[in-house]
Amino acid sequence: MKRPSLYSVEGIVASIFLIGLLLVVMLQILGRTPVFSGPVWTEEAARWLWVWMAMIGLAEVERIDGQLRMGFLVESLRRKLRLAILTLIDIVYLAIVLHLVWIGWKTIQRTWTNEAVTLPVSDALLYASGFLVMILIANRVVRRIAGFGYRHDSEEVETAL
Template structure:
């Protein structure tokens, strides 16, 4: 199981690296062409925008794993240990419910947009809006993988120097 989790995290990370690299290359090429040939790629801004949308949704789960999202821990810190565990369990349940709802809503919205196409790339908007259900599904998987240590001790996964999951880090929202 730990090996599958590691593969999942690494693949998620490489997908983000690929999208960010593609975005940088497209924008860089467009800037070069604009200033050195007086012509630009008509689809570059649109492609970069859609890659940024996909980066945001698919990267949220990796940030969740390490406690990188904003969190206010005043209530949790004021509770006794048992109360803290119950509060964290409630938070996990609320998040799972919200993420599942957003997968459902996102998929419905993406399906509604499947017959409209983007202006420059002429891609069905389904591919753009699919970032939402895919991203929230990834959030569900990442949350389930960290739920036990988070509920038990408020731990998040830590990253080693290579950005790969190490053991866990105890602490608040920022590890």
Template sequence: MTIVRRWLDRILRALCIVLFAALVLLVVWQVFTRLVLGQPSAWSEEAARYTFVWASMIGIAIAVGEKADVVMDFLVEKLPRTAQRVVDILAYLTVLAFAAYVMVYGGIKQAALAWQQTNPLLPFTQGQLYLALPISGALLIFYLVLHIAHALSRGYAGREGFHEDPEAATA
């Protein structure tokens, strides 16, 4: 499973870099056509919007996979390791339920409803563009299952906490 995760991490990071580079190019093109040519490009604004959504959704999956998402765990750190394990698993299960129901199930329904709806500016249907939600939801579920498996394993060390260096904060 570690090899699969490592490959998935690499692919998602590369995809996010490509999407972000495309976003920068699309926005630069939009600014150039608007300010220099005096005729704004309609398709580049729409493409930038969807590129931003896709990059954000993939980025969320990467952040959850690396446990770099926003967590307020100052209370959890004070609990004994067994209670920390329970709280972690409950938190992961809650996010997993949200990802499964809202992102995957709801995203598939929304994409299916809009699958035949053409986009007047891009060569994709709206349903194809909406696939960002169920795909990122499935990626989230994958990473959350790995986190739950780790929390249930003997190697679970609990939360050690991040203690900021006061001198570095004032520098």
């Protein structure tokens, strides 16, 4: 399978959150100077932007199959056995991710009526980041299991053997 494209929705959205985070932090810094009094919501907004940026970044890492790994044992196996083990790992990983989707959904339901301290939105919006990202990750893992996704290990090791 060919390498994933350089640009993706996940990467672009995470970059937008990073830019927003930088702007809010700059506003916080300027608000601590004698020039003007900064808005009170910037601290909470910075935290929320950071969480969303990190979570969407996780989806981007999954898209390019860029997790840290120590694959020296799996890479020493023959191609079919290696792919079978990697598929089994993906199935277990998918089960964990789907469980996290369920936990995320229940958390959104539980926090729907809670309002953020300084922002005029529900706390559920913050927890929706984990729910959404786990759905994106589950999509990538299902595609990889079905043979439509990018698998970093199988391509590089095949050329090395």
